[in-house]
Amino acid sequence: MYTDFSMLINGQKVQGTQEEFNVLNPANEGVVATCRNASVSQLNEAVGAARKAFKTWQYSTDDERKKLLIQIADKIEENAAELAEIVVKEQGKPMFLAQAEVGGAVAWTRYTASLDIPVDVIEDSENKRIEVQHKPLGVVGSITPWNWPLMIAIWHIAPALRAGNTVVCKPSGLTPLNTLRLIELMNEVLPAGVVNAVTGDGEIGNAMSEHQGINKIIFTGSTPTGQKIMQNASSNLKRLTLELGGNDAGIILPDADVDAIAEGIFQTAFLNMGQTCAALKRLYVHDSLYDQMCEKLVAIAEAQNVGNGLEEGVTFGPIQNRMQFDLVNALVEDAKEQGADILCGGAPLEGKGYFYPPTIVANITDGTRLVDEEQFGPVLPVIRYTDIDDVIARANNCSVGLGGSVWSSDIEKAQQIAQRLECGTAWINGHAEVLPHAPFGGCKMSGFGVEFGQAGLMEYTVPQTININK
Ligand code: NAD
Numbered sequence: 001m002y003t004d005f006s007m008l009i010n011g012q013k014v015q016g017t018q019e020e021f022n023v024l025n026p027a028n029e030g031v032v033a034t035c036r037n038a039s040v041s042q043l044n045e046a047v048g049a050a051r052k053a054f055k056t057w058q059y060s061t062d063d064e065r066k067k068l069l070i071q072i073a074d075k076i077e078e079n080a081a082e083l084a085e086i087v088v089k090e091q092g093k094p095m096f097l098a099q100a101e102v103g104g105a106v107a108w109t110r111y112t113a114s115l116d117i118p119v120d121v122i123e124d125s126e127n128k129r130i131e132v133q134h135k136p137l138g139v140v141g142s143i144t145p146w147n148w149p150l151m152i153a154i155w156h157i158a159p160a161l162r163a164g165n166t167v168v169c170k171p172s173g174l175t176p177l178n179t180l181r182l183i184e185l186m187n188e189v190l191p192a193g194v195v196n197a198v199t200g201d202g203e204i205g206n207a208m209s210e211h212q213g214i215n216k217i218i219f220t221g222s223t224p225t226g227q228k229i230m231q232n233a234s235s236n237l238k239r240l241t242l243e244l245g246g247n248d249a250g251i252i253l254p255d256a257d258v259d260a261i262a263e264g265i266f267q268t269a270f271l272n273m274g275q276t277c278a279a280l281k282r283l284y285v286h287d288s289l290y291d292q293m294c295e296k297l298v299a300i301a302e303a304q305n306v307g308n309g310l311e312e313g314v315t316f317g318p319i320q321n322r323m324q325f326d327l328v329n330a331l332v333e334d335a336k337e338q339g340a341d342i343l344c345g346g347a348p349l350e351g352k353g354y355f356y357p358p359t360i361v362a363n364i365t366d367g368t369r370l371v372d373e374e375q376f377g378p379v380l381p382v383i384r385y386t387d388i389d390d391v392i393a394r395a396n397n398c399s400v401g402l403g404g405s406v407w408s409s410d411i412e413k414a415q416q417i418a419q420r421l422e423c424g425t426a427w428i429n430g431h432a433e434v435l436p437h438a439p440f441g442g443c444k445m446s447g448f449g450v451e452f453g454q455a456g457l458m459e460y461t462v463p464q465t466i467n468i469n470k
Helices: 040-057 062-078 080-091 095-114 149-162 177-187 202-210 223-236 258-269 287-302 322-337 388-396 411-418 453-458
Strands: 007-009 012-014 020-024 031-036 120-124 128-136 139-143 166-170 195-197 216-220 239-243 248-252 280-286 341-344 359-362 379-385 403-407 425-428 461-469
Touching: 007 040, 007 177, 031 080, 031 177, 040 139, 040 166, 040 195, 040 202, 062 080, 062 095, 062 149, 062 177, 080 095, 080 149, 080 177, 095 149, 139 149, 139 202, 149 166, 149 177, 149 216, 149 453, 166 202, 177 195, 202 223, 216 223, 223 239, 248 258, 248 388, 258 280, 258 287, 258 403, 280 287, 280 388, 287 341, 287 359, 287 379, 322 341, 322 359, 322 379, 379 388, 403 411, 411 425
Parallel strands: 139 166, 139 216, 166 195, 216 239, 248 280, 248 403, 280 379, 359 379, 403 425
Antiparallel strands: 007 012, 007 195, 020 031, 120 128, 128 461, 341 359
């Protein structure tokens, strides 16, 4: 059991003063660490420290910030083994995936360090120059979920710092340890107060979204929480980036090569045991390929080695928490009652831990909970279709719009269909691939704003037009 995790306020390690909570290992339900939640007055201290640090940090040069971000990337790399182990123990994913998460955190930090913040020259004439500068916003509040906790924390913090903001971060109470350690490492190189961390759940998150000392919230999590944050943010017109839930459709066209795409479909649907915002969550397969596709997916699912992510050779871990485990179970039970066929998996594994095997559900259609709701877990409904316009309408008949995909051997045709999908990212012959240089975000109830790339960085800035009469 770990004993040395702390919050970080103004460069100091401090313990929360509120109630104790246990961080559980989803593979065995054992206690990984016991922490204490922050009080609202500790949150106020953290915001106060970030505001104070902002006074000087906002004027740090681009070179200084870039250098510090590279030092942060180096720190993460030096401590990669420890961070990956913490991620496996509290999040549950297999070690290779935790290593990929830490590697992603490094890559995103380095890429963000390389970006520049432009000055846009609108006019430069004999008598006048107008330019638009992009200034930092102030204090950024980062609220993160439990599925990719370390990488998402970096997605929030690195661009905030690059643009000259200071940060107060609140990780999910289910997986706080990796982020607390990350922020401790950051504080070994950053000036005090530039990045702070507080523990807590809805109450502290709520207080952050209402806080008058916070200028922007970057939030990754569920749509209902995003809606609450948006309501609270109005009091001081906080800027918002909301990365919320999705229910991504994938469409397999009749000309697709099933052998070539089956592995890709499986991996992007079950990435992180399906607990990935932009995982493929509803698979629409043309009638002519339906049986072949199901057969292939079942073979891949049955070849998975389900177990504790710390064990050698494990490819598939547990669901992260009891609530999500119960939801997945309820959705599959409902599908059974509606007459769907469970081709593999379909029931929790016996014993300790939140293990649910990769589950393929066939002969199911829209109007069933498993298709209409975000399962966020290791179960994929495979839905038969015959008409392309009809399947596009069904893919779009959804309140959320994060990602979507079209799988085909005819790229041109696939692109025409992809462009008709109502989602923030449409992939062709792929899904769930996020990259540091490609803007990523949702439409409809999946949120607004983007992360990554130049466009993502600019969301941490406010424009100032300088109008010079020469
Ligand atoms: P959640 O909304 O329950 O919690 C996310 C965070 O919000 C946690 O830190 C939580 O403590 C905090 N929180 C809870 N109530 C709050 C409140 N009232 N005010 C402020 N903060 C509050 O989400 P989750 O269950 O941790 O994450 C799963 C969801 O996140 C899924 O819907 C998934 O699709 C989505 N997600 C989206 C993306 C994306 O990039 N779009 C990425 C990952 C996850």
